[in-house]
Amino acid sequence: MILSRGLLLAATLWLSAGASLAADTAIPQPPEPLLRAPIVLLPDQPQLEPAAMAILKAASDRLAAAHSLSFTAVATYESPAHTLQPLAYTTLSQVTLQRPDKLRVIVPGDGPPSEFYYDGKTIMAYAPDSKLVAIADAPATIDAMLKMAYDKAAIYFPFTDVLVADPYGDIASDLKLAFVIGRSNVVGGVPTDMIAIANDQAQVQIWIGVDDKLPRMMRATFFNEPGNFRHSVEFSNWQIDPPVPDGSFTSAAALKADRIKFASPDEKPAQ
Template sequence: MPTRQQPVRWLSISVVIAAFTPPLYAGQTPAVDAPTAQLEPKALDVLKAMSARLTSTQGLSFKAVTTYEKPSRLGPALAYSTVALVNEQRPDRLRVLTSGDGPATEFYYDGKQAYAYERKDNLLAQVDAPPTIDATLEAAYKRAAIYFPFTDVIVADPYKDLSRDMRMAFYVGQSTVVGDTTTDVIAYTSDTVFVQAWIGTEDKLPRRLRAEFLDDPSRSRHQVDFSDWKLSSAMPATFFKPDQIESAHRIKFAPPPSLRAPQGVKEPVTKP
């Protein structure tokens, strides 16, 4: 799974979500005391309710503010942030406009083509895409190292995607300080990532995801905050294409050199 932003001229977007050791709420026992391989039903119910809410409508939009850490020259981590404006119409329309600490990038998928666009230098990468959002996200990652930190929110079945490799999940408590609403706080982990999630108690929408990738040597923490939810977003087909297709300078839809396998070496198959 990618853990850092990639050079803009390949239009690779690989900022990812993250986490930290969860705080303890009143009456809550430490997470380290939780039995191994335990999937607490209450935590799973929160995830199932969130998944059902997200898939109850064909169209949705939201804002995702991602804060991620990267080690500084002195050792302690520096924090960087990006803002993504996301529009989705299932099963085959997606638009993600990303800005923040780094170059602004745009990603479009219209059901037939995927486009990665960098407006400042008018650079466009375009490629044939699979017929669904899920398949296109997987292809974009494998082909160009493009990955979004909110991928688990926009796939066709969020609960199936989240629970596939889960080996522990537990309910932490409730919070009233995230997302201007009451949220249920849960934590879950696989062998590679530990996530703490704040899910709206009433509306069942994700408000914050905070994760730590366990196979990352720096154990950097990443956080995504969600807001401006709209569940019935319907946009015209032109909304899911760049507006400068004809005049843009074309570049290859490919990962940056740092993520390419050396010549003569078979590239390993990875899954985000």
């Protein structure tokens, strides 16, 4: 869920112990002020505007009702440079989903390209440049698979809330704050309603299409993250219930690649 998991893991496929898409560049230790979490004011009791919750529910219902969907997601996250000021890093993901048990995420860049496939029985994370693949048995639903992939290999997508079976239940269960900001005619090329939601971990601003009820952008800050950095994901090329060709959720090239195990980035390589 975007409110509880950092976008810093966005589209990062950890194919082997110690492997990372980030450059191995030393960053100086931040001074004490930057290590402090941002000041956050949340109400003691939930304050959830009905209009904001209605917009969120309409978007969630539209997504949950789709038997298949596809979209493009551009995720941007900030990380400190040597100056300790933020630099922005981006990934582009081309996503195809078929409920209840199929998902494909193709990441052509930035960074090394990667491909992720789930066919209801197995997951595959494939690195085309190095021709390496990790394959593992997986649960029979998208929700369970996403949890397993995160627990097993720290694979997390910043658009998880769009993929789950019940987006509203996933997002709304522990909200402390929800309100309507207004409307925009700029984001996503369509009129959007802007809402803000927050729980104990994060605040997220969401742009949702007025007419089609589809999310166009999410912008998050995490309360336990020093630096008050921003993380966002922009959605485009939405298709609801498109026909999905057979074979979309596997890869012949990946099946021929050299196999390695899934591993968490925290796992140390064997000596």
